[in-house]
Each structure stands twice: as C-alpha cells, then as structure tokens.
Amino acid sequence: xxxxxxxxxxxxxxxxxxxxxxxxxxxxxxxxxxxxxxxxxxxxxxxxxxxxxxxxxxxxxxxxxxxxxxxxxxxxxxxxxxxxxxxxxxxxxxxxxxxxxxxxxxxxxxxxxxxxxxxxxxxxxxxxxxxxxxxxxxxxxxxxxxxxxxxxxxxxxxxxxxxxxxxxxxxxxxxxxxxxxxxxxxxxxxxxxxxxxxxxxxxxxxxxxxxxxxxxxxxxxxxxxxxxxxxxxxxxxxxxxxxxxxxxxxxxxxxxxxxxxxxxxxxxxxxxxxxxxxxxxxxxxxxxxxxxxxxx
Amino acid sequence: xxxxxxxxxxxxxxxxxxxxxxxxxxxxxxxxxxxxxxxxxxxxxxxxxxxxxxxxxxxxxxxxxxxxxxxxxxxxxxxxxxxxxxxxxxxxxxxxxxxxxxxxxxxxxxxxxxxxxxxxxxxxxxxxxxxxxxxxxxxxxxxxxxxxxxxxxxxxxxxxxxxxxxxxxxxxxxxxxxxxxxxxxxxxxxxxxxxxxxxxxxxxxxxxxxxxxxxxxxxxxxxxxxxxxxxxxxxxxxxxxxxxxxxxxxxxxxxxxxxxxxxxxxxxxxxxxxxxxxxxxxxxxxxxxxxxxxx
Numbered sequence: 001x002x003x004x005x006x007x008x009x010x011x012x013x014x015x016x017x018x019x020x021x022x023x024x025x026x027x028x029x030x031x032x033x034x035x036x037x038x039x040x041x042x043x044x045x046x047x048x049x050x051x052x053x054x055x056x057x058x059x060x061x062x063x064x065x066x067x068x069x070x071x072x073x074x075x076x077x078x079x080x081x082x083x084x085x086x087x088x089x090x091x092x093x094x095x096x097x098x099x100x101x102x103x104x105x106x107x108x109x110x111x112x113x114x115x116x117x118x119x120x121x122x123x124x125x126x127x128x129x130x131x132x133x134x135x136x137x138x139x140x141x142x143x144x145x146x147x148x149x150x151x152x153x154x155x156x157x158x159x160x161x162x163x164x165x166x167x168x169x170x171x172x173x174x175x176x177x178x179x180x181x182x183x184x185x186x187x188x189x190x191x192x193x194x195x196x197x198x199x200x201x202x203x204x205x206x207x208x209x210x211x212x213x214x215x216x217x218x219x220x221x222x223x224x225x226x227x228x229x230x231x232x233x234x235x236x237x238x239x240x241x242x243x244x245x246x247x248x249x250x251x252x253x254x255x256x257x258x259x260x261x262x263x264x265x266x267x268x269x270x271x272x273x274x275x276x277x278x279x280x281x282x283x284x285x286x287x288x289x290x291x292x293x294x295x296x
Numbered sequence: 297x298x299x300x301x302x303x304x305x306x307x308x309x310x311x312x313x314x315x316x317x318x319x320x321x322x323x324x325x326x327x328x329x330x331x332x333x334x335x336x337x338x339x340x341x342x343x344x345x346x347x348x349x350x351x352x353x354x355x356x357x358x359x360x361x362x363x364x365x366x367x368x369x370x371x372x373x374x375x376x377x378x379x380x381x382x383x384x385x386x387x388x389x390x391x392x393x394x395x396x397x398x399x400x401x402x403x404x405x406x407x408x409x410x411x412x413x414x415x416x417x418x419x420x421x422x423x424x425x426x427x428x429x430x431x432x433x434x435x436x437x438x439x440x441x442x443x444x445x446x447x448x449x450x451x452x453x454x455x456x457x458x459x460x461x462x463x464x465x466x467x468x469x470x471x472x473x474x475x476x477x478x479x480x481x482x483x484x485x486x487x488x489x490x491x492x493x494x495x496x497x498x499x500x501x502x503x504x505x506x507x508x509x510x511x512x513x514x515x516x517x518x519x520x521x522x523x524x525x526x527x528x529x530x531x532x533x534x535x536x537x538x539x540x541x542x543x544x545x546x547x548x549x550x551x552x553x554x555x556x557x558x559x560x561x562x563x564x565x566x567x568x569x570x571x572x573x574x575x576x577x578x579x580x581x582x583x584x585x586x587x588x589x590x591x
Binding site: 033081084085088089093094096097098099100101102104105106107108109111112113115116224228231232235266267269270272273274276277280281284 | 330377378381383384385387388389391392393395396399400402403411502506509510513543544545546548549550551552553554555556557558560
C-alpha cells in the first residue's frame with residue numbers, strides 16, 4: 001500500500017523534524033553541537049512517565065510536562081557545562097571539541113538515571129488520552145499521527161519564518177555568520193544562546209512526548225540513535241538552513257521507510273550513516289546550506 | 297603478588313586492551329584529526345581475526361596480524377576519503393563509519409554470525425603476549441612524542457598553517473595518523489575478541505566510542521601516559537569504589553563533563569602543571585639563596 005507508506009513516512013519525518021529542529025537551531029546559530037540533545041529528549045519523556053505513574057493525566061498536560069523538563073534541562077546544560085567551557089577555551093576549535101565531550105558526559109547522566117529506574121526496559125505514559133484510529137479509502141491514521149504531522153510542519157515552517165523575519169532571528173543568524181562582529185554590533189550572545197538552548201530543549205521534550213504517545217513506549221537508549229540521525233539530517237539539509245532541515249527530515253524518513261518496505265529492515269540505520277558520508281563527500285554544504293564547510 | 301595477579305587477571309587484561317583502544321583514538325587527536333575511526337577499526341580487526349579463525353581455521357597470531365592489517369588498510373582508505381573534512385564533520389563522519397561497521401556485521405549472515413555475533417574464536421593469548429604487544433605500540437608512540445618528531449606532531453596539531461609554511465607535510469602526517477589509528481585499533485579488536493572468543497555487533501557501538509574518548513579525556517590527550525592513566529581509572533575505579541558501583545554510570549557522566557570543563561588536558565595535564573610549579577619554585581628559591589650569599 002504505497003499511500004499508506006507515504007503517510008507513515010510523513011509521521012516518522014515529523015518526529016525527526018521536531019527532534020532535529022532544536023539541534024539544528026542551536027548548532028546553526030550559536031555553533032554548539034549539543035550531544036546531550038538526545039538525552040534531553042529521552043529524559044523529558046521519562047519524567048512525564050514518572051509523573052503519570054502517580055496521576056493519570058490527559059494529553060496536553062503530559063506534553064506540557066515534557067516540554068518544560070526539556071527546556072529546563074537544556075538551559076541547565078548551557079549554564080553549567082557549555083558556558084564555562086566557552087569561557088575557558090582559547091579558540092573555536094578547542095571549544096568545539098570540549099563542548100562535544102562535555103555534551104557526551106552530560107548525556108550519560110540522565111541516561112544512566114533512566115536506565116537504572118526502568119531497568120533499561122521501555123517506558124510509556126498512563127494517560128486518559130486514547131488515540132482514535134481513522135480509516136478512509138483503506139488508509140489508517142491515528143489522531144496521534146495527525147497531531148505529530150501538523151505540529152511538526154507548523155513549528156518547522158514557523159521557525160523558518162521567525163529566523164528570517166524577526167529581529168532576534170537576524171541577531172541569531174548574525175552570530176552564526178560571525179560571533180565577534182555581531183557582539184560588536186550589540187548582539188547579546190549569552191542571553192540569546194540561553195534562550196535558543198531553552199527553545200531547543202522544549203522542542204526535544206515535545207518530540208519525546210509525541211513519539212512516546214505514537215509508539216506507546218520508548219527505550220532509554222532511543223535518544224542516542226536519534227542524535228546520529230539528526231546529525232545526518234542537518235548535514236543533508238545544510239547547516240544554518242531551517243528549510244533544509246525540514247526537507248532533510250522528510251527525505252531521511254522517506255528513504256528509511258522505503259528500506260523497510262523493501263524488507264531490508266536490518267539495513268535501516270545504514271541509511272543515515274551512509275547519507276552522512278555521501279553528503280559530506282559530494283556536497284559538504286548540504287542541499288540548501290550556503291556556508292562552506294570549514295577546511296584546513 | 298601472584299595471588300593478586302590470579303585474582304585480577306581479567307582486569308589486567310582489560311586495562312591493557314582498553315589502553316590499546318584509547319591509543320587508537322588518541323593518535324589522530326595528537327595530529328589534530330578529530331577521528332573516531334579507531335573504534336571502527338576495533339570492530340574490523342576483531343571480526344577479521346575471528347572470521348579467520350572460525351572459517352579459515354587460522355592459528356592465533358596470523359589471525360591477529362590479518363585483523364590488524366585489514367583494519368589498518370580500511371581506516372587508511374577512510375582517511376583518504378574524509379581527509380578534507382575538519383572538526384566536528386570529521387568526528388561525525390568517522391562515528392558513522394564505526395556504526396556502519398556494526399550494521400555490516402549484523403547483515404553479514406553466516407560470515408559474521410549476524411546479530412548474535414561470532415563464537416568459538418578461541419585464541420591462545422596470554423597476558424605476557426598482550427604486555428609485549430602493548431610495549432611495542434607504546435614504545436613506537438613514545439618515540440613520536442620525543443625530540444624533533446614530537447615537535448613536528450605538536451605543530452601539525454596546534455597550527456597546521458605554520459606547519460605547512462615550515463615545510464612539514466601536514467596532509468601526509470594526517471593520512472599517516474589514520475593508518476596508525478587503524479593498525480592499533482585493529483590490534484586491540486583482534487586481541488580482545490580472541491581473548492573472549494566471541495564478538496557481537498552490539499559491542500562495536502557508540503558506547504565504545506565514548507569509553508575510549510573518556511579514557512583519554514580524563515587521563516590526558518597529549519601523551520600515551522594520559523591514555524594509560526585513563527584506562528587504569530576507568531577499569532579499576534569500579535572495583536575500588538564499590539559503594540558507588542550502583543551509581544557508576546552517573547558518576548562517569550559527571551567525571552567526563554567535569555573533565556571537559558575544568559581539566560582540558562586531563563589528569564596528566566594537572567600533574568605536569570604541578571610539577572612545573574614545584575620546579576620553578578625550587579629554582580627561584582635557589583636563585584634567591586645564591587643572591588643573598590653574594591650580597
């Protein structure tokens with residue numbers, strides 16, 4: 001059923017998009033590749049899981065909890081890890097590496113906590129929300145999938161427009177082009193960085209809650225693999241281009257769905273890993289990226 | 297001593313193989329190449345050696361050598377392909393390479409044993425053998441840290457443009473770092489696999505990258521001594537801190553994050569700084585004493 005597959009790809013792509021948007025926003029503007037993004041995603045859903053174990057909640061409060069937890073975690077990561085590293089680093093190259101390593105360290109903490117609590121088994125929500133299944137013309141789609149697709153596309157498009165049109169968007173893009181000059185022009189980098197990280201964390205939390213609703217349960221390790229896929233998407237779309245990220249997410253989802261439909265399921269993960277290679281070699285700036293990949 | 301050794305033989309062996317794995321990532325880092333391909337080489341070396349023993353019925357050492365060479369060649373070829381990338385892009389491309397190795401292993405059918413892994417590669421490797429292998433590798437690496445060669449390597453890392461201007465073949469050194477990283481990673485993989493007699497695709501994953509990286513970050517990324525310190529810390533810490541064993545992974549997360557923030561040069565860097573301080577203080581004291589005598 002090809003149309004059904006397109007629908008599934010659209011749902012998967014929207015989850016990828018929600019996850020990747022935050023990461024792409026932070027990386028493309030303030031230049032931080034946040035390796036704790038996957039852990040933020042997982043831990044927001046995990047906290048929502050712990051809360052719903054005590055009280056059964058409807059759909060929106062669960063999502064709200066995840067978004068808030070994600071935003072708080074991301075802000076704390078920026079305040080406690082990335083800002084001190086940036087302050088102590090001599091140059092951009094050294095800072096990049098230390099931020100990557102620091103992010104890996106930060107990511108290990110929530111992952112270990114969640115694994116300990118759940119004994120590494122998948123967790124879900126206890127919610128009064130009950131997904132309806134709609135069927136028309138032989139197509140099956142759940143309310144959750146509809147919500148995911150609509151939310152993903154809306155936020156993707158809104159973020160693209162905001163970054164292009166608003167003053168803060170201009171300031172953020174200026175940091176992405178040249179941090180020092182933009183600071184000289186009066187851009188408050190630390191404050192904007194904190195805000196951007198908070199938004200990114202919120203998006204990670206949203207993606208976590210929605211994916212858990214969609215699948216019923218997610219494993220603590222889900223964030224790790226999504227992180228590599230998100231990297232593939234950013235590289236594919238082009239760093240700094242939100243529209244590229246939107247395209248990249250759906251292209252990756254379509255390619256993966258195709259691989260699954262063709263019954264090559266065990267090769268699914270090779271799609272994103274291979275894509276990273278292919279793009280970096282053939283078109284390092286990505287589909288829509290303008291910035292050249294720095295070379296030495 | 298012999299009692300202690302008999303009790304801890306597995307830990308000693310793990311320390312040595314972890315050291316080799318950490319070194320395979322440290323070598324490119326010392327050349328300023330942010331490559332994690334050593335972990336992929338670990339998988340290639342391990343699988344090649346295991347396949348040679350299980351399917352080809354080779355003996356232990358030819359199998360280890362084959363694993364090492366195949367891993368070295370693959371990683372060198374990867375280096376040719378990705379050498380123009382820099383920084384994070386290089387890092388992620390090599391992580392992708394590592395993860396592709398594990399996907400290939402899952403899909404290798406009878407050759408690699410699929411998702412269950414390959415069993416029954418029982419090698420005849422003793423601790424003495426590993427010690428000799430490690431000593432050879434460490435001696436070779438220590439040599440690259442000394443004198444003119446050491447300064448050349450430092451220049452290639454710290455200022456590639458300056459190195460180019462000085463007539464150092466930066467790209468040649470970087471390609472070489474891939475080859476060395478592949479050989480050491482392959483050796484580590486082959487030895488580890490034949491010691492345990494099994495290898496599974498799940499072993500060649502992201503966490504192996506993290507383990508190797510954290511060992512050198514905490515120990516110190518500039519010298520093989522740092523990798524040794526890191527390997528010892530990460531293998532032995534759980535046995536001493538049994539009370540934190542429950543929270544082991546959480547503690548590691550904190551240690552790595554703290555090291556990235558406060559100790560960019562690792563434990564070794566701190567030790568060197570302290571040593572430097574002590575020595576300058578002594579020298580000053582001597583100079584001051586000499587001056588007071590004269591007057």
